[in-house]
Amino acid sequence: MIARSVHCATSRRRPGRTARRLALLAAGLLVLALAGCSSDDGAGPDTLRPEDLVPPGTAEMPQDGAPDVATDQIGLEDIVDGGWQMFTTNGFQEIVRQRYAGTVGGGPANVEVWISDQGTVSDADDLHDDYVQSVGTFIEWAGFADEAHTTLGMGNYTIIFRRDRFWSRLNITASSQDAQDLLELFATHIDDEITG
Numbered sequence: 011m012i013a014r015s016v017h018c019a020t021s022r023r024r025p026g027r028t029a030r031r032l033a034l035l036a037a038g039l040l041v042l043a044l045a046g047c048s049s050d051d052g053a054g055p056d057t058l059r060p061e062d063l064v065p066p067g068t069a070e071m072p073q074d075g076a077p078d079v080a081t082d083q084i085g086l087e088d089i090v091d092g093g094w095q096m097f098t099t100n101g102f103q104e105i106v107r108q109r110y111a112g113t114v115g116g117g118p119a120n121v122e123v124w125i126s127d128q129g130t131v132s133d134a135d136d137l138h139d140d141y142v143q144s145v146g147t148f149i150e151w152a153g154f155a156d157e158a159h160t161t162l163g164m165g166n167y168t169i170i171f172r173r174d175r176f177w178s179r180l181n182i183t184a185s186s187q188d189a190q191d192l193l194e195l196f197a198t199h200i201d202d203e204i205t206g
Contacts, residue, residue, distance in 0.1 A: 058127075058176075058203070058204065059104060059106075059127065060079070060104055060105060060106035060125040060126060060127050060176065061077055061079055061106045061125075062203065063106075063125050063176065063178075063200045063203045063204060064077055064106060064108045064123065064125065064200075065108070065123065065195075065196045065199040065200060066199075067110050067112075068112070068192070068195075070112045070113050070114065070192075071110045071111075071112035071113070071114065071119070071121060071192060072110060072111070072112055073108060073109070073110055074109040074110050074111040074120070075109060077106045077107060077108040078106065078107045078108075079104065079105070079106050080104065080105050080106075081103070081104045083098060085105075086098070086102060086105055089105055089107045089124065090105070090124070093141075093144065096137055096140045096141060096144065097126060097128070097137060100128055100133040100134070100136045100137040100140065101128045101129035101130055101132075101133030101134075101137075102126065102128060102129075103126075103127040103128065103129045104126070104127045105124060105125065105126040105127070106124070106125050106126075107122065107123065107124050108122075108123045109121070109122050109123075110122075110123075114182070114184045114186065114188050114189045114192055115184070115186045115188035115189065117184060117186075119182055119183050119184040119189060120182070120183045121180065121181065121182045121183075121192075121193065121196065122180070122181050123178065123179070123180050123196060123200070124178060124179040124180075125176060125177075125178045125200060126176065126177045126178070127175060127176055128175050128176070128177055129175055130175055131156075131174055131175050133175070134172045134174070134175045134176060134177045135156075135157070135172060137172075137177050138157055138159075138170065138171075138172040138177055141170055141177075141179075142159055142170070145161065147161045147163075148160065148161045148170065149161065151169070151171070154171060154197070154201070155171040155172060155173040155197075155201050156171075156172050156173050156174070157171065157172050158170065158171035158172070158197075159171070162185055162190070163185065164185070165183060165184065165185055166181055166182060166183050166184070166185060167181070167182050167184070167185050167189055167190050167193055168180065168181045168182075169181075169193055169194065169197045171197060171201070173200075173201050173204045173205065174204055176200075176204055178197065178200050180193050180196055180197055180200075181193075
């Protein structure tokens with residue numbers, strides 16, 4: 011008798027109804043999961059500011075003071091100290107400079123990072139091209155960011171790169187392989203922050 015009542019209860023269901031319920035449940039869970047993955051802080055290339063991208067430093071190369079931020083020509087001139095016209099003619103919005111002081115490979119070194127929001131990809135691209143032409147000794151760093159260049163001088167190493175509307179310049183006052191690796195780590199951090 012028990013088996014018969016179970017059979018009768020299940021025979022009243024319409025075929026396909028369970029499958030539809032499962033499909034609706036799965037769709038609802040997917041929507042909730044996607045909503046939970048979206049960020050409420052508005053992060054993304056459209057809302058990022060240069061100061062959001064500053065590398066935290068390392069044990070050997072900690073930040074040296076608070077970052078300097080400029081949103082006007084006077085502040086830009088203080089940070090860039092020459093060549094600021096390249097920024098303003100190419101859509102300058104905001105720039106941040108962070109300095110680091112520490113050691114690399116057992117010797118003292120300083121790092122300076124500039125991250126500039128040029129407003130558009132086109133303006134950041136033009137700034138990058140202008141900077142490469144003005145210095146003239148850069149070598150392309152293929153496969154990094156949207157475009158990147160490096161230069162190794164006597165006692166320093168510099169990386170410049172563009173990702174989206176952001177343009178960055180990083181310099182370290184050492185030229186050893188350890189110094190180059192550290193600066194590339196900083197550049198990778200900035201690029202990863204932009205791309206999310």
